[in-house]
Amino acid sequence: MAGIDIEGLATVYPNGVRAVDGLDLHVADGEFFALLGPSGCGKTTLLRTIAGLEAATEGTVRIDSADVTRLEPGKRGVAMVFQDYALFPHMNVSENITYPLKVRRVAPATRSGVATRTAGELSLQGLLERKPAQLSGGQQQRVALARAIASEGKVLLLDEPLSNLDARLRLEARTFLKKLQRDLGITTVFVTHDQAEALALADRIAVMDSGKLRQLGSPREVFARPSNTFVANFIGSTPMNLLPGKVTSESDISVVSVPGGSLPAATVSVPADAEVTVGIRPEYLTVASGDISGPALRGGVVVAENLGTQSLVTVDCDGTLVGVTVPEEAEPSPGSAVVLTAPATRVLLYDRESGELLARQPAPVA
Amino acid sequence: MRPDFVVRRIGFYVLICAITLFFAVPMLWIASAPFDASPGLGVHWPDWTLENFRKTLEHPYAMHSMVNSLLICVTTAVAVTAFAALASYALSRVRIPGRDALLYGLLLLSSVVTGTAAMVPIFVMMFQLGLIDSRFGVALVMTGGLLPAAIFILKDFVDAVPKSYEESARVFGASTGQILRDVVLPVARPGLATIMVWAFVNSWGNFLVPFLLIRSIEKQPGAVLMQTLTDEGGSVNLQVLPVFSLLFSIPVVVLYLLVNSRYGFRFHGGIKS
Numbered sequence: 001m002a003g004i005d006i007e008g009l010a011t012v013y014p015n016g017v018r019a020v021d022g023l024d025l026h027v028a029d030g031e032f033f034a035l036l037g038p039s040g041c042g043k044t045t046l047l048r049t050i051a052g053l054e055a056a057t058e059g060t061v062r063i064d065s066a067d068v069t070r071l072e073p074g075k076r077g078v079a080m081v082f083q084d085y086a087l088f089p090h091m092n093v094s095e096n097i098t099y100p101l102k103v104r105r106v107a108p109a110t111r112s113g114v115a116t117r118t119a120g121e122l123s124l125q126g127l128l129e130r131k132p133a134q135l136s137g138g139q140q141q142r143v144a145l146a147r148a149i150a151s152e153g154k155v156l157l158l159d160e161p162l163s164n165l166d167a168r169l170r171l172e173a174r175t176f177l178k179k180l181q182r183d184l185g186i187t188t189v190f191v192t193h194d195q196a197e198a199l200a201l202a203d204r205i206a207v208m209d210s211g212k213l214r215q216l217g218s219p220r221e222v223f224a225r226p227s228n229t230f231v232a233n234f235i236g237s238t239p240m241n242l243l244p245g246k247v248t249s250e251s252d253i254s255v256v257s258v259p260g261g262s263l264p265a266a267t268v269s270v271p272a273d274a275e276v277t278v279g280i281r282p283e284y285l286t287v288a289s290g291d292i293s294g295p296a297l298r299g300g301v302v303v304a305e306n307l308g309t310q311s312l313v314t315v316d317c318d319g320t321l322v323g324v325t326v327p328e329e330a331e332p333s334p335g336s337a338v339v340l341t342a343p344a345t346r347v348l349l350y351d352r353e354s355g356e357l358l359a360r361q362p363a364p365v366a
Numbered sequence: 367m368r369p370d371f372v373v374r375r376i377g378f379y380v381l382i383c384a385i386t387l388f389f390a391v392p393m394l395w396i397a398s399a400p401f402d403a404s405p406g407l408g409v410h411w412p413d414w415t416l417e418n419f420r421k422t423l424e425h426p427y428a429m430h431s432m433v434n435s436l437l438i439c440v441t442t443a444v445a446v447t448a449f450a451a452l453a454s455y456a457l458s459r460v461r462i463p464g465r466d467a468l469l470y471g472l473l474l475l476s477s478v479v480t481g482t483a484a485m486v487p488i489f490v491m492m493f494q495l496g497l498i499d500s501r502f503g504v505a506l507v508m509t510g511g512l513l514p515a516a517i518f519i520l521k522d523f524v525d526a527v528p529k530s531y532e533e534s535a536r537v538f539g540a541s542t543g544q545i546l547r548d549v550v551l552p553v554a555r556p557g558l559a560t561i562m563v564w565a566f567v568n569s570w571g572n573f574l575v576p577f578l579l580i581r582s583i584e585k586q587p588g589a590v591l592m593q594t595l596t597d598e599g600g601s602v603n604l605q606v607l608p609v610f611s612l613l614f615s616i617p618v619v620v621l622y623l624l625v626n627s628r629y630g631f632r633f634h635g636g637i638k639s
Contacts, residue, residue, distance in 0.1 A: 051537055052537075053533050053536070053537070072536075072539075073533075073536045073537045073539075074536060074537065074538060074539025074540065075539065078537060079537070079538075080533075080534065080537045082530040082533070082534055083530070084528060084530050086528065086530035086531050086533070086534035088531060088548075088549055088552075088553070089553060090552040090553060090555075099535070099538060099548070100538035100539065102548075103535070103538050103539050103540045103544060104539065147538075151537075151538050
C-alpha cells in the first residue's frame with residue numbers, strides 16, 4: 001500500500017490549454033480521496049496523469065515514494081476503472097478479471113484461482129462465464145473493480161465511478177464502494193463532478209477549478225467552511241446564498257448589513273465599512289417566529305419547493321433572492337412576510353474582489 | 367376502390383414482374399443449363415443429366431483454373447485484410463496532419479490505379495519486377511488496388527473501438543502488440559470479416575488484371591478461363607460453360623452466407639460525420 005505525492009504538476013495539451021496547472025497534493029496511504037470539480041476543471045486529466053495516460057509537462061508524481069513521472073502506465077503499479085468500465089466485450093467475466101495477469105504471463109491455473117476468489121469478494125459468483133453485455137450496469141461495474149483489484153496495483157484510480165449507473169443503483173453502489181475501499185484499505189483516488197458523491201464517499205476532497213486546487217479538506221470542512229466563493233457555490237445540493245454585504249459594527253460579534261436586513265458574523269479582523277460577500281447556507285438559516293431583537297433578514301416568500309422532508313423556500317429580501325430550508329410542517333405560504341436569522345458561527349465573510357474566505361474564525365461546533 | 371387506381375396498381379405490378387424477369391432469366395439459365403442434356407442459350411425445363419459435370423471435370427484446364435482462382439483470391443484477401451488492419455489502426459489512433467485528405471486522396475486514386483487507365487504502367491512495372499505470368503504478381507496488383515478502399519472502410523470499424531479499452535489494457539501493462547492482438551482486432555472482427563469477404567469477391571470476379579498479366583493457360587484463374595471455354599470449332603462449349611459458371615459462383619455465395627450468419631453484413635460505407 002502506498003501514498004501519492006504530487007509536486008508542481010502541470011499537464012499542458014498541445015493546443016496550449018493548461019489542464020492541470022501547478023498542483024501540489026498528497027494522498028495518504030489507504031486514503032479515499034476525491035477530485036471534485038465542474039466539467040473541464042482538469043480533474044480527469046489529473047487522474048490520467050497519475051495513471052500515466054497523459055504525460056506530465058512539469059512537476060513530479062510519486063507513488064510509494066518512487067518517482068513514476070516518466071514511467072509507462074503499466075509500470076506504475078496503478079489500477080484504473082474507467083467511466084465506461086472498458087470491459088472487453090469479447091471476453092467473459094473470468095477472462096476480463098484476469099486479463100492483467102494474462103498480460104504478465106501468469107499460468108492459466110493461477111489465473112482461474114484469482115478469478116474465482118476475486119469474483120467471490122465482489123459477489124460475482126456464477127457470472128464468470130457471462131459476457132459483459134449479459135450483465136447489468138452494477139454487475140459490469142463490479143467486474144471492472146474486480147479486474148482492477150486482480151491487477152494488484154498499489155493505487156486504485158476511479159474515473160467517475162458512479163455516473164454510468166441509474167439513480168437508485170447509484171446509492172447502492174456508493175455504499176458498496178465505500179465498504180470495499182475500507183475492507184481493502186487500498187489508496188483510492190476518484191474523480192467526480194457530483195458534490196454529493198464526493199461528500200458521501202471521500203475521506204478528503206480536493207475541489208478543482210481551471211486546473212488549480214481551490215480547496216482541500218475533509219467533507220465536513222469543505223461543506224461547512226468553503227474557503228472561497230467558488231467552492232461555496234459548488235458544494236451543497238442547495239447552493240449557498242452569497243449576498244453583497246457591508247460590515248457595520250465591530251465588537252465581539254460583527255454585524256453585516258445585507259439586502260433586507262443584517263446578519264451576525266463571528267469575525268473580528270474585518271474593519272467596519274468593509275465591502276464583503278456574505279455566505280450563508282440555506283440549511284443554516286431559520287425562519288424566526290415572534291419579534292427578533294438581534295440582526296435578521298426580512299422579506300416576502302416567493303416560492304416554496306418541496307425537497308421531501310424539507311422545503312426550499314425562496315425569500316425576496318429587497319430584490320435579492322435568499323434560499324432557506326425549512327421543515328416540511330413549517331412551510332410558509334407564498335406571499336407571507338418572514339424573518340430569517342442565522343447563528344453567527346455559520347455566517348461566512350468573503351473578500352468582495354478575490355472571493356477568498358476572510359479571517360479564520362474558530363471552527364464551528366458541528 | 368376507384369377503377370383508375372386498380373389500373374395503376376396492375377400496371378405497376380406488371381412492370382415489376384418484367385424487371386424481375388429480366389434479372390431472373392440468367393439465374394434460371396445457370397440453375398437449369400448445367401443439368402440439361404442439350405444445353406442451349408435459352409431457358410427451358412432441363413432434360414436431366416450429369417453428363418455435363420463429367421465433361422467439365424475432364425476438361426484439361428477448367429478445375430485447375432478454379433484452384434488458381436482460389437490461390438490468387440485467398441492470397442489477396444488475406445494480404446488486404448492484414449495490411450488494412452495495421453494501416454487503419456495507425457490512421458485511427460495516430461494524429462497526423464491532413465489525415466482525412468490522405469484517406470480521401472487514396473480512395474480517389476485507387477479507383478484509377480487498378481482501373482484501365484493505369485494498366486500500361488502497371489504492366490511495365492510488373493514486367494521490370496519479373497512478375498509477369500505469376501499468380502503472386504496478380505495477387506499483389508489486386509491487393510494494391512483494393513487496399514485504399516479497405517483501409518477506408520476498416521478505419522470506421524477501428525474508430526468504433528472505444529479508446530478506453532486500449533487505455534485500460536495499457537494501464538494493466540499490455541504492450542502495443544498485445545493490445546492489438548487481445549483487444550482491438552477481436553473487437554473489430556466483424557469489420558475484418560467484412561473486408562476479407564469483400565476483397566475475396568472483388569478479386570474473384572476480376573478479369574482485367576489476370577487477363578493482362580498471365581500468359582500461360584495453366585496459370586489462368588476462372589474469370590479469364592471462362593471466355594476461352596470454346597470447342598474446336600470456336601463456338602462456345604455449351605456443355606462445360608454452364609457447369610463452370612455454376613461452380614464459379616458457389617464460393618462467393620457460400621462466403622456471403624457464412625459471414626452473414628456469423629456477423630450480419632455491416633457495411634458502413636466508410637462515411638462518417
